[in-house]
Amino acid sequence: MTALLDHQRAFMHMCFDAEPREAGLRQLGAERDRWLLYRDMVRTRLTKMARAGLPRTASALGDEAFDGWVAAWLADRAPRTRHIREIVGELLRWAIPRWNADPNVPAWLVDLAALELVRWEVGALDVAMPEAGDFAFDRHPVVNPTARILELGHAVHESETAPPYPPVPTLLCVYRRADDDRTGVQPLGSFAAALLRALMPGDRTVTDAVRDVAERTGTPVDSALAVRLGSVLETLIRRGILLGAR
Amino acid sequence: MRRSGQVCGIGIGLRLELAEELLERRPPEIRWLEVHPENYIRRGGRFRTTLRRALDSWPVVTHALTMGFASAVPFDAAYVRELGAFLRDVGTPWHSDHMCFASVDGLFAHDLLPVPFHEESLRTIRQRMSEARDALGIELAFENVSYYASSEASDLSEVDFTVALLEDPDARMLLDVNNVYVNSRNFGFDPRAWIDRIPPEKVVQIHIAGHHVRPDGFRIDTHAEDVCDEVYALLDHTLERVGPRPVLLERDGNYPTLDELLVQVRRLTDIYDRATAAHAAVREERARSAHETLARDGQS
Numbered sequence: 001m002t003a004l005l006d007h008q009r010a011f012m013h014m015c016f017d018a019e020p021r022e023a024g025l026r027q028l029g030a031e032r033d034r035w036l037l038y039r040d041m042v043r044t045r046l047t048k049m050a051r052a053g054l055p056r057t058a059s060a061l062g063d064e065a066f067d068g069w070v071a072a073w074l075a076d077r078a079p080r081t082r083h084i085r086e087i088v089g090e091l092l093r094w095a096i097p098r099w100n101a102d103p104n105v106p107a108w109l110v111d112l113a114a115l116e117l118v119r120w121e122v123g124a125l126d127v128a129m130p131e132a133g134d135f136a137f138d139r140h141p142v143v144n145p146t147a148r149i150l151e152l153g154h155a156v157h158e159s160e161t162a163p164p165y166p167p168v169p170t171l172l173c174v175y176r177r178a179d180d181d182r183t184g185v186q187p188l189g190s191f192a193a194a195l196l197r198a199l200m201p202g203d204r205t206v207t208d209a210v211r212d213v214a215e216r217t218g219t220p221v222d223s224a225l226a227v228r229l230g231s232v233l234e235t236l237i238r239r240g241i242l243l244g245a246r
Numbered sequence: 247m248r249r250s251g252q253v254c255g256i257g258i259g260l261r262l263e264l265a266e267e268l269l270e271r272r273p274p275e276i277r278w279l280e281v282h283p284e285n286y287i288r289r290g291g292r293f294r295t296t297l298r299r300a301l302d303s304w305p306v307v308t309h310a311l312t313m314g315f316a317s318a319v320p321f322d323a324a325y326v327r328e329l330g331a332f333l334r335d336v337g338t339p340w341h342s343d344h345m346c347f348a349s350v351d352g353l354f355a356h357d358l359l360p361v362p363f364h365e366e367s368l369r370t371i372r373q374r375m376s377e378a379r380d381a382l383g384i385e386l387a388f389e390n391v392s393y394y395a396s397s398e399a400s401d402l403s404e405v406d407f408t409v410a411l412l413e414d415p416d417a418r419m420l421l422d423v424n425n426v427y428v429n430s431r432n433f434g435f436d437p438r439a440w441i442d443r444i445p446p447e448k449v450v451q452i453h454i455a456g457h458h459v460r461p462d463g464f465r466i467d468t469h470a471e472d473v474c475d476e477v478y479a480l481l482d483h484t485l486e487r488v489g490p491r492p493v494l495l496e497r498d499g500n501y502p503t504l505d506e507l508l509v510q511v512r513r514l515t516d517i518y519d520r521a522t523a524a525h526a527a528v529r530e531e532r533a534r535s536a537h538e539t540l541a542r543d544g545q546s
Binding site for chain 1 (some may be wrong): 398
């Protein structure tokens with residue numbers, strides 16, 4: 001190992017280990033507190049980024065507990081991405097299995113974190129909005145490529161409601177609006193979620209997609225379905241989730 | 247439409263916090279913009295839209311945060327390819343990163359971590375810059391960083407180390423005036439003498455920023471405060487010495503309003519105009535003097 005590589009590895013250990021090792025600090029140099037300043041700067045920056053991506057999760061956990069989870073992740077895993085925005089996903093993919101196994105972490109908090117992560121990632125998705133013409137039943141649907149369907153066990157999207165969130169099956173579409181790049185969250189019923197899933201691939205006409213959903217869900221094709229369908233499609237189009245057809 | 251053109255005068259970093267008003271008003275005091283590629287690569291949405299709009303109005307220069315020319319391990323080839331595509335896309339005239347390391351063994355600190363000033367670091371930076379230059383096909387500049395602890399493994403001073411790097415014919419420098427000042431106060435040297443050691447022709451760009459002063463007097467390069475008078479004065483000295491070079495006002499936190507930022511940009515423009523005029527006058531005087539000497543020699 002070269003001396004430079006040795007220095008850089010010691011530096012990373014000093015920044016990320018649960019507690020900095022005295023031997024590692026001595027290896028870097030005599031100015032102990034000055035080297036530890038880097039540890040503080042690195043950890044503060046990463047914790048701030050995690051909070052920026054997961055503000056409600058951090059608030060629900062409490063500052064001390066949230067920072068403790070970030071510290072545990074740093075010690076166990078540390079950032080593997082050069083894109084600092086992606087540490088939010090790295091942290092949560094590490095934390096969620098641990099939260100699921102931790103009786104002190106409520107189940108709704110895992111759902112809340114999952115929703116915040118999807119919103120964060122949808123906001124940054126590197127996809128181009130496809131061209132779409134006017135909507136028509138006999139044409140292939142064009143769905144916003146940022147749209148993601150989330151199945152959760154708690155209504156954590158109701159951000160004006162204070163936690164804890166009671167258990168209730170919840171289907172959400174998280175998407176990024178094409179006109180202003182803002183992310184939106186649209187609650188879905190089971191029929192709307194099934195329809196959106198069927199529309200997403202864009203590999204068959206809207207009529208065929210509706211027929212498939214009706215068959216799979218055992219929904220009679222009648223006037224009640226027509227009313228329901230109109231309402232769902234109107235919402236999807238108005239929200240910018242269904243962009244049109246081609 | 248891409249706005250191409252010479253990068254000169256005062257620029258600022260493109261930051262989402264100020265971008266909407268900046269792109270709406272397009273103040274003429276701001277002559278160019280700097281962007282961090284890591285904030286845009288593999289990212290759509292507001293960042294992509296904002297960059298596209300910025301490219302319509304200003305020339306853009308790229309400045310990276312995570313390669314670190316002092317990295318002991320080779321760069322990730324896939325990332326370098328992505329970076330190259332991004333640099334071509336925005337049409338940057340050169341690209342810069344730092345005289346430090348930011349990652350090792352696949353871990354990223356997301357900070358600028360110093361290396362000892364010794365022969366192995368020199369060799370490493372030269373090698374990494376050469377590799378990156380070959381892969382990216384663009385002029386590269388390294389930036390001097392603020393550092394807060396001195397390694398006992400160093401056998402060179404920071405300025406000797408920097409000058410040694412610049413002996414490479416292809417080496418170019420992004421001279422961060424605030425970093426020189428911060429280091430000079432923390433480690434006790436004359437910042438003007440430091441800057442006077444840098445060959446002017448090697449400097450392609452200048453950074454200026456504010457820094458935090460702790461109660462014990464120790465200074466931290468935060469980019470979250472206004473530029474202090476001493477750093478303004480050091481910029482004046484630097485520009486008079488190196489001549490017209492694009493100056494970037496860095497601001498990465500504790501954002502002022504755009505109008506407040508523009509007051510600082512105008513102050514920088516005044517300094518830029520005065521110092522570069524003084525630089526030109528000195529060059530003219532030297533040229534006239536040399537011409538007169540030649541003429542006298544011809545007559546004798």
